[in-house]
Amino acid sequence: MENGLTLTEIYKSFGDLKALSGVSFDVTQGEIVALLGPSGCGKSTLLNLIAGLDDPDYGSIAWNGESVAGIPPHQRGFGLMFQDYALFPHMNVFDNIAFGLRMTHLQNPEIKQRVNEALTLVGMQGFSHRDIVNLSGGEQQRVALARSLAPRPHLLMLDEPLGALDRTLRERLVVELGDILHQLHQTAIYVTHDQEEAFAFANRVVLLNAGKVEQIDSPQNIYHQPASEFVARFLGMDNIFKGVARQVDSGNIVESQIGTLPLPQPASGEITFLLRPDAVSLGVEGACHLKGRVARRSFRGSACRLTAEVNQTLLTFEFSTSQPIPPVGETVDFIFNPEEAIWVFQYNNLNKTT
Amino acid sequence: MREAKHTKNHKLPSWVGALALWVAPLIFLGVFYFYPLANILGVSLARSSQSALSPFVQAFRSSSIQHVLWFTIWQALLSTLLTLLFGLPGAYLMARYNFRGKALVLALSGIPFVLPTLVVATAFNALLGPRGWVNLALMAVFDLSQPPISFINSLGAILIAHVFYNTTIVLRLVGDFWSHLDPRMGQAARVLGAGKWQELRHITLPLLAPSIAAAALLVFIFVFTSFGVILVLGGPRYATLEVEIYNQTLSLFNLPLAAVLSLIQLACTLLFSIIYTRLVKQLARPLSLQPRRYTQHTLNTWQRKMMATLLITFLLGLLTTPLLALAARSFTRFEADRGQHSQVHYGLTLDFYQELFINRQQSVFYVPPARALSISFTYAAITVLLALVLGFPAAWSLSREYDDRKMFGAFMNRFLDPLLMLPLGTSAVTLGLGFIVALDHPPLDLRASPILVPLAHTLVAFPFVVRSLTPALRSIRPRLRQAAATLGATPLQTLRHIDLPLTGRAIVVAATFAFTISLGEFGATAMISRPEYPTIPVAIYRFISQPGAQNYGQALALSAILMVVTTLGMLAIERFRVADIGEF
Numbered sequence: 001m002e003n004g005l006t007l008t009e010i011y012k013s014f015g016d017l018k019a020l021s022g023v024s025f026d027v028t029q030g031e032i033v034a035l036l037g038p039s040g041c042g043k044s045t046l047l048n049l050i051a052g053l054d055d056p057d058y059g060s061i062a063w064n065g066e067s068v069a070g071i072p073p074h075q076r077g078f079g080l081m082f083q084d085y086a087l088f089p090h091m092n093v094f095d096n097i098a099f100g101l102r103m104t105h106l107q108n109p110e111i112k113q114r115v116n117e118a119l120t121l122v123g124m125q126g127f128s129h130r131d132i133v134n135l136s137g138g139e140q141q142r143v144a145l146a147r148s149l150a151p152r153p154h155l156l157m158l159d160e161p162l163g164a165l166d167r168t169l170r171e172r173l174v175v176e177l178g179d180i181l182h183q184l185h186q187t188a189i190y191v192t193h194d195q196e197e198a199f200a201f202a203n204r205v206v207l208l209n210a211g212k213v214e215q216i217d218s219p220q221n222i223y224h225q226p227a228s229e230f231v232a233r234f235l236g237m238d239n240i241f242k243g244v245a246r247q248v249d250s251g252n253i254v255e256s257q258i259g260t261l262p263l264p265q266p267a268s269g270e271i272t273f274l275l276r277p278d279a280v281s282l283g284v285e286g287a288c289h290l291k292g293r294v295a296r297r298s299f300r301g302s303a304c305r306l307t308a309e310v311n312q313t314l315l316t317f318e319f320s321t322s323q324p325i326p327p328v329g330e331t332v333d334f335i336f337n338p339e340e341a342i343w344v345f346q347y348n349n350l351n352k353t354t
Numbered sequence: 355m356r357e358a359k360h361t362k363n364h365k366l367p368s369w370v371g372a373l374a375l376w377v378a379p380l381i382f383l384g385v386f387y388f389y390p391l392a393n394i395l396g397v398s399l400a401r402s403s404q405s406a407l408s409p410f411v412q413a414f415r416s417s418s419i420q421h422v423l424w425f426t427i428w429q430a431l432l433s434t435l436l437t438l439l440f441g442l443p444g445a446y447l448m449a450r451y452n453f454r455g456k457a458l459v460l461a462l463s464g465i466p467f468v469l470p471t472l473v474v475a476t477a478f479n480a481l482l483g484p485r486g487w488v489n490l491a492l493m494a495v496f497d498l499s500q501p502p503i504s505f506i507n508s509l510g511a512i513l514i515a516h517v518f519y520n521t522t523i524v525l526r527l528v529g530d531f532w533s534h535l536d537p538r539m540g541q542a543a544r545v546l547g548a549g550k551w552q553e554l555r556h557i558t559l560p561l562l563a564p565s566i567a568a569a570a571l572l573v574f575i576f577v578f579t580s581f582g583v584i585l586v587l588g589g590p591r592y593a594t595l596e597v598e599i600y601n602q603t604l605s606l607f608n609l610p611l612a613a614v615l616s617l618i619q620l621a622c623t624l625l626f627s628i629i630y631t632r633l634v635k636q637l638a639r640p641l642s643l644q645p646r647r648y649t650q651h652t653l654n655t656w657q658r659k660m661m662a663t664l665l666i667t668f669l670l671g672l673l674t675t676p677l678l679a680l681a682a683r684s685f686t687r688f689e690a691d692r693g694q695h696s697q698v699h700y701g702l703t704l705d706f707y708q709e710l711f712i713n714r715q716q717s718v719f720y721v722p723p724a725r726a727l728s729i730s731f732t733y734a735a736i737t738v739l740l741a742l743v744l745g746f747p748a749a750w751s752l753s754r755e756y757d758d759r760k761m762f763g764a765f766m767n768r769f770l771d772p773l774l775m776l777p778l779g780t781s782a783v784t785l786g787l788g789f790i791v792a793l794d795h796p797p798l799d800l801r802a803s804p805i806l807v808p809l810a811h812t813l814v815a816f817p818f819v820v821r822s823l824t825p826a827l828r829s830i831r832p833r834l835r836q837a838a839a840t841l842g843a844t845p846l847q848t849l850r851h852i853d854l855p856l857t858g859r860a861i862v863v864a865a866t867f868a869f870t871i872s873l874g875e876f877g878a879t880a881m882i883s884r885p886e887y888p889t890i891p892v893a894i895y896r897f898i899s900q901p902g903a904q905n906y907g908q909a910l911a912l913s914a915i916l917m918v919v920t921t922l923g924m925l926a927i928e929r930f931r932v933a934d935i936g937e938f
Contacts, residue, residue: 072549
């Protein structure tokens, strides 16, 4: 990979804590890669290493094929937008955005022009002389974005850029942010613990767990083909079971605690599989059928989450609220198509399928 | 509504309680602070025939006073600058790194700050004075008959002693603020293309500026009113305003001029204190301060280890060498024994300590030094008692929170909080002068009474006591007592398990403050102490002003005792204190 950022086998420890162990991936130019994972998985540490604010214990970081080891942060040409923005409180909006440009000794007229461009880009024209402390959270977020874009970094890293904002604002800004980055063809790494943000505009998602890469793939593939139990659980899919798979006359089946279910692909021996919560519907007629008692239901607007007891095991399903949802205590029938609803994890499946 | 009103009427109005707590502290401050100050003003205006301002104009016109003023400001500026230069690298180390022994380094750096000025002065004397280690070593090596370094009675001695004293202010004030400064500010600058020096210039220093200014101003206030250091290390050539007030009062008996000078000085320190308070308020600017665990690193590279070692050696070198020199010198004899000029004994000796218990002079006014010890400890005990009795109700009132800013108690708190701190901004010599001019005639004639000294000490210790007690009392929110009650505690159990454990330590801290302040206080004591009742610092000053190896040795021995007692006291405070030094 010559064009863009290449990380190879990055290791980093803080005392006994292994923050990163053997992280490798790359970001091609113009691509937006989301770094997704629970808090404490090493996302921010990785950004610090790429930015040059800290050094890896082992492994290499290269830009366009050349190692950046030993190059101090201010000469790398990478931008980093911090989680709570780290706006300079002793400077106004203009000076904050101009800071990076002044460091490169640009002439004043050009600085002014580029700051105004950046302000226009984030929709903050007319804010240049405002004090940082008087800005709202969303405004601060835009100024921080403008500040990190103004020096035109080769690579922009965004560390949970919307983490500090409330939900409605976040949902609006995630769209705007995606538009701005795509419009600039900005190479970017977007760190978040929120799958919706990651899926919203990333070309690829790197899913990190405890300092290790769990899966690298497009958002669609991550969602539909989670590589591991961890990935599935992280994405909120909890119906994960172990079972014994074998071939019978009618096809492939798995025997598990929730019953005997057909498998979409050939498998044998012990397997771990997922029953997708969103691929099951209410009814009697279907390819597959489960009977259960409603134990809990929680209304979430457009969808309703329903927990049912099937063979003394709790399963969670999601239904659209456009249909009537059965009350707690009622025994209902669930139907699903195994092709859509059952996903067999690859790692302990002997007959691997792709 | 009517029901509520009805029950309220049975209680005393709240302002009665609020006022009752203030009665004793206010009477004390009124009689022993404001009344003496008013007398100083009276004395200074007494000889003005034309206008109220003419004595001040005359003072400013006099060339000797101009010289004193100029020197006071000049040495204060220089001392402040040097202290900053010396303290800031240390503050950086304390702020950004975690290492073993850091708490010890910080505690050691704090010792000079709390030592009595006379101990510091004798400590430098023991190191660099004509009979100090350095001169003795040089004389021995090069076989000289005269000490080659004349450090005492020079501007250099004054400046170094001031740096020695005040470095810890920079270390703590700036270091503490720096340690909470979000390191991502600097990192953001680095990522935006700033080099290390540009980061320092454009981000770190501007963000630290208020804390640096506050530390500088605090140092400036302290060195502006410096007394003991100038008197002992500066010699007759150098006089600050403070020393000049002392000289005008005790040597020249020119009370009106002393009064004018002390008013000038009071105006200056008040002005500086107001600016300081403003600056400290600025420190609370919304800066997204971070907890230390996010901002501090371990010393993980050899460059960092090297830098830390150098800095700590340098810091502790200046801050502990004089003290070690003092302790060692007080046990060492280099001169002939008393009366035996031909026979010179070198070596370790306890003579200077034993001599403290003998009255060689056989004079009424010359009490044995051991007496000074017992007098000092008695005064200190009285000071502790007075300061606690007066300070507790004041702190109790200040710690009460009022829902309504218009309530009488809230108004009293807003008004009295700065008022209580006034004695802190008033120089000790001025307090002493106030006692001399105000309390030597009816209605209050305490001239011959030894109680004057502990009263003055109480005045100095009072703000410290209030400042130590208030945060602890404030920490007992009504919620805690209510919580205890809902968990089944009787009022007595609540007092035993909630109030006492929470304030007990603060009371110990306050008492220790009062005790050590009283032991070391020199400025006011020098003005008002009676010859037959000398305190330890007064005795040290007497010994050090007199010639002879024996006197010198005894000054060292007394200083060493005082150093040990104060150090122990301050270490106890460090262990027990609830609030940080920023409270003061």
